[in-house]
Amino acid sequence: MSTIIPNTLSIAGVDPSGGAGVLADIKAMSAVGAYGTGVVTALTAQNTQGVKGIYPIDLSFIKQQIDVLFEDVRIDAVKIGMLGQEAVITTVVDCLSRWQPPHLVVDPVMVAKSGDHLLEKAATAAMREAMLPLATVITPNLPEAGVLLDMRPAETLKEMYGVAEKLRRLMADKGDRWVFLKGGHLPGSDCTDLFYNGDQMVEMPAHRIQTKNTHGTGCTLSAALAGLLPQTDNAIQAAKIAKEYLYKAIARSGDLSVGSGHGPVNHFHAWWKPSL
Numbered sequence: 001m002s003t004i005i006p007n008t009l010s011i012a013g014v015d016p017s018g019g020a021g022v023l024a025d026i027k028a029m030s031a032v033g034a035y036g037t038g039v040v041t042a043l044t045a046q047n048t049q050g051v052k053g054i055y056p057i058d059l060s061f062i063k064q065q066i067d068v069l070f071e072d073v074r075i076d077a078v079k080i081g082m083l084g085q086e087a088v089i090t091t092v093v094d095c096l097s098r099w100q101p102p103h104l105v106v107d108p109v110m111v112a113k114s115g116d117h118l119l120e121k122a123a124t125a126a127m128r129e130a131m132l133p134l135a136t137v138i139t140p141n142l143p144e145a146g147v148l149l150d151m152r153p154a155e156t157l158k159e160m161y162g163v164a165e166k167l168r169r170l171m172a173d174k175g176d177r178w179v180f181l182k183g184g185h186l187p188g189s190d191c192t193d194l195f196y197n198g199d200q201m202v203e204m205p206a207h208r209i210q211t212k213n214t215h216g217t218g219c220t221l222s223a224a225l226a227g228l229l230p231q232t233d234n235a236i237q238a239a240k241i242a243k244e245y246l247y248k249a250i251a252r253s254g255d256l257s258v259g260s261g262h263g264p265v266n267h268f269h270a271w272w273k274p275s276l
Helices: 021-031 059-072 086-099 121-134 142-149 157-168 217-231 235-251
Strands: 007-014 035-047 050-056 077-080 104-106 178-181 193-196 201-204
Touching: 007 021, 007 217, 021 035, 021 217, 035 059, 035 086, 059 086, 077 217, 086 121, 104 121, 104 217, 121 142, 142 157, 157 178, 157 193, 157 201, 178 235, 193 235, 201 235, 217 235
Parallel strands: 007 035, 007 077, 077 104
Antiparallel strands: 035 050, 178 193, 193 201
16 A cells, blocks of 8 residues: 555546536545646536536647656556546547556546536447556446447446456456446436446445435546546445545535535535535
């Protein structure tokens, strides 16, 4: 276990409301004890009710952001969020292939909580064939897993086992590579996640929290995981701590009053006292 504060990087879009994207990632990374940095891939006009507009960043400037950062800062882990377009995925893959960060967490962001699409259909193949093989951990939810595998989303825990196995085959064989398959879309009150590396299948059960404040949960989990991987003894430990952190952030989301739609989770629940 490292005693050095890790430097982590979020490569993602910007959500002005702070519930998702780079702003949420930096909060989550900070909350789990990492120093967060960010590279912006797209600007969005959105709030807790939905995405109203997306403004892509020029490819050459995305590349420059990444290269300039890596030239100066030791990056211990990278989290990938919203990339949006095939050309952006290719650009980011080229940069990361050159810099080779020790840990890469890929959250294949495809659809916002509001239902707005954040990844062009043509970009799915690039995500599957170019980005996933670089990943240390991928963190799809069930609909995203279905898109990546071109199949309907899993509807039971038993089906999730097969999906996790298929997703693992999309990743590189070498090294310690994991699928974090999120079960939040399962019916019922239980939502079990699976953590699988081709050998070990770890069930991580949880009881569903009844709240509409779930904006940015995927961003928060993957960012926390990126912050924890350099600090923990193994990936399973990092995954369990990240899940527990998110669970408490959701449970304490009611302490916040942000917007009238799907509100954000409480990233700093361990420090901010609930309102009296």
